[in-house]
Amino acid sequence: MELSGRIALVTGAARRVGRAIATALARRGARVAVHYHGAAEAARELVAELRASGATADAFGADLRDGAALRGLAADVEARLGPVDVLVNNASIFRRTPIDHLGAAEWEEHLAVNLTAPYLLSLHFGRAMRARGGGKIVNLGDARASRPIREYLPYSVSKAALVALTEGLARELAPAVHVNCIAPGPILPPHGASPVDEARILARTPLARFGGPDAVAAAVLYLVESDFVTGTTLVVDGGRRLV
Numbered sequence: 001m002e003l004s005g006r007i008a009l010v011t012g013a014a015r016r017v018g019r020a021i022a023t024a025l026a027r028r029g030a031r032v033a034v035h036y037h038g039a040a041e042a043a044r045e046l047v048a049e050l051r052a053s054g055a056t057a058d059a060f061g062a063d064l065r066d067g068a069a070l071r072g073l074a075a076d077v078e079a080r081l082g083p084v085d086v087l088v089n090n091a092s093i094f095r096r097t098p099i100d101h102l103g104a105a106e107w108e109e110h111l112a113v114n115l116t117a118p119y120l121l122s123l124h125f126g127r128a129m130r131a132r133g134g135g136k137i138v139n140l141g142d143a144r145a146s147r148p149i150r151e152y153l154p155y156s157v158s159k160a161a162l163v164a165l166t167e168g169l170a171r172e173l174a175p176a177v178h179v180n181c182i183a184p185g186p187i188l189p190p191h192g193a194s195p196v197d198e199a200r201i202l203a204r205t206p207l208a209r210f211g212g213p214d215a216v217a218a219a220v221l222y223l224v225e226s227d228f229v230t231g232t233t234l235v236v237d238g239g240r241r242l243v
Contacts, residue, residue, distance in 0.1 A: 001136055001224055004029030007084045009077055009125070011064065011117070012091030014039035017140070017187060019046055020213030021088055021220050026055035028221065030086065033077045034059045037091070056081075064091055064117035065109065074124045083132065084125045086224055089118035090140045098151050107154045114158035119165055126173045135177045136224045139166050140216070143185035143237040163233055170231030178230040180223045185237020187211045206239030 003025060013022040014036040023046075026032045032050060034057055036043035043059040050057035058080055062073035077084060093113045097106045122137050129135025141159045148156035166181040173179060186205050189198050202208050219236050223229060235241060 001085070001134070001227070003086070003224065006030045006086055007033065007077075007081050008086035008088065009033040009035060009060075009084050009121075010088040010090055011035040011121070012037075014042035014046055014059075017184070017213045017216050018088075018090040020217040021090060022046065022057070023050065024214070024217035024221055025086065025088075025224075026050045026053070026057060028225075029055075031056040031081055033057075033081055033084070035073065035091065036061055037063050065112040067120070070117060070120050071124075074121065083128060085129065085135050087121060087125045087135075087137045088140070088220060089121060089138070091117065092140060094152070094155050096151050097154055099153065102153060110154035110158045111161075114155065115161050115165065118162060122165070122169055122179070126169060126177050126179070130173050130176045133176050137169065137173075137177060137179040138220050138223050139179075139181045141166075141181045141183045141233060143183040143235050143241060145183060166233065167231050174230060178223070178226075180229060180231065181233040182216060182219045182223070183233050183235045183237070184216050185211070185235070185240045187213060187216060187236070204240055204243045205237070206242060209238065211236060211238055 008025045008030040010018055010022045012018040013034040022032050022034055034043050034047055047057045047059045060073055060076055062069040093110050118139055139162050141162050145159040163181055166179055170179040186201050215236055219234050
């Protein structure tokens with residue numbers, strides 16, 4: 001897909017990896033919808049930067065846990081920018097949930113943001129893309145989805161299910177719409193990680209460094225611009241899965 005003039009919605013785009021993805025799409029000429037929740041100032045700053053570079057961008061706030069807010073987000077983006085050609089489901093919750101303190105609320109919150117929101121947004125925009133004859137959906141998973149992380153059970157389940165959702169949507173929406181997943185590994189140091197923690201992570205990463213948000217953004221561009229890749233999960237982890 002040629003991105004110039006296309007409409008791209010990136011959820012959770014105000015910071016970190018989402019910001020890099022939105023910036024990369026804008027640099028390719030896409031008109032970018034910057035979704036945020038709780039990061040309004042950062043979203044406005046990003047939009048201002050993109051507009052200063054000559055890109056078209058606008059900010060859209062929505063709580064992805066709320067079905068009505070999801071519907072409102074979709075309608076608002078379409079009304080202000082136009083039909084969405086590229087959907088990047090980047091927004092995610094990653095919270096420590098020890099089993100002894102785990103209940104329904106933590107489970108439901110993780111699945112609402114990490115799985116249900118991508119599902120509902122993909123249904124809405126994917127059907128419209130199919131009707132127009134083409135479109136791209138990229139989901140952001142986790143390289144460890146197939147090996148659950150201890151004390152992160154709801155998160156691990158949500159990301160594993162996102163892979164299944166990706167594959168199912170790829171079959172349902174083919175051939176017009178391509179649906180893929182990116183599974184990042186050690187992209188950035190975890191929040192609060194000590195130098196010892198970071199060294200431990202890098203010791204188990206063959207490329208011996210953190211990838212940085214631009215590594216994920218480059219993978220998104222590849223999947224969006226490719227015309228013969230669908231239903232796949234692209235691992236971006238510096239080789240950590242090999243250790």
